[in-house]
């Protein structure tokens with residue numbers, strides 16, 4: 001009988017990365033994996049190794065470094081996928097292969113073009129084959145939410161007999177209602193004779209906004225693993241959000257009677273990290289991690305909160321690592337004051353060299369704004385991290401001229417990765433377009449701008465503006481972000497960030513696709 005706690009299976013790096021524009025570099029995936037390990041997740045699904053050289057490398061690198069979590073690789077129910085995942089997971093201390101295929105008639109007929117019996121046999125074979133490599137095999141019955149429960153029970157019994165140690169029941173299309181989902185999980189416990197030999201996992205999508213409700217309903221009926229992502233990112237409307245499940249089980253522990261092993265104090269910082277690296281902005285009213293999750297604006301609510309926080313707050317923001325108080329810094333705060341506050345916010349700098357550019361930007365902002373808030377600091381640190389993490393083109397100067405009687409014109413000066421300085425100028429439909437055209441003249445990577453959004457980090461005319469953009473190249477979408485008090489500069493930085501990511505990811509993919517010298521000689 002598996003131990004009674006809810007295992008957290010984080011799939012931010014696999015299902016989450018399937019969100020359009022969320023492509024991450026291997027180094028970024030490693031950074032997220034380290035943060036997940038610190039937070040105490042049980043299993044990290046690090047990627048789908050056969051899907052791309054980048055995914056293979058991410059699973060390999062995470063397997064080599066992460067020791068406290070099980071590291072998992074996804075496969076289809078095919079030998080070549082399983083061979084590839086086993087190879088990528090070789091260095092893992094606790095490797096898991098996650099294999100499976102469709103269980104609904106819809107998937108069996110239209111996607112797999114096979115029969116129920118053949119699909120069942122293929123799943124059983126895949127589990128047996130994966131067990132040759134690892135002890136820990138998880139089986140997914142894709143689209144279980146729309147499958148015939150009788151058939152699903154047969155599949156689950158057969159794959160457990162074949163050696164699956166976890167059975168994943170996905171609501172792939174986010175179609176199911178919570179009562180139906182609970183009943184399905186209960187059916188498995190009632191009708192699959194060997195069900196207690198495996199951990200039952202739920203993997204719920206959010207197409208009808210029910211992913212968290214369904215996952216929790218699964219737990220009520222016996223599931224002891226929940227698959228989820230940070231900020232709920234994932235295919236289409238996303239996946240179950242990790243922070244919602246963890247905090248629901250914690251806040252309502254008497255109701256559920258079972259908890260996770262997550263240290264929730266990491267939730268806030270990891271939510272920021274994932275949002276910064278994927279470029280997927282967290283909606284302000286998002287439960288637990290949204291900007292407004294702990295903001296009280298109506299007079300009646302503010303009055304209640306001042307009398308006693310419990311009147312309108314069911315979670316203490318400190319429990320998820322939201323910094324305790326809004327300390328306002330000014331130019332006089334000095335290096336020590338800034339560093340201290342940043343540490344309280346969860347940003348630790350390994351040396352003076354990495355801290356200095358942040359301090360200089362803080363001083364420049366404090367000069368303009370007089371007082372600098374925590375949100376400003378978070379924006380500066382995230383922007384600086386973006387600049388430092390990519391060894392690509394650097395923006396040295398941007399200058400625009402525009403107005404109602406002039407043609408928008410921009411001049412840019414960039415430093416190339418090789419260290420040379422190049423400048424160019426262009427006209428555009430507006431000032432941002434002119435800047436982007438000028439940058440294109442220097443960098444020359446064909447792409448299409450598909451999304452542009454801007455938001456103020458804090459209130460007031462002197463606020464930092466944060467620009468998020470998405471560009472498309474060769475069918476792939478890349479996100480870029482930039483922050484500055486000047487929105488044209490923020491826009492230029494966002495474009496440079498997206499282009500540098502595009503260049504780096506496409507280069508890494510090309511390099512991994514190239515045969516090794518030895519292979520080339522063969």
Ligand code: KIV
Pocket residue numbers: 015140142143168170171172173203205
């Ligand atoms: O949604 C789904 O069914 C999946 C499986 C591959 C587990 O992501």
Ligand code: ZN
Pocket residue numbers: 015170172203205235239
């Ligand atoms: Zn999924």
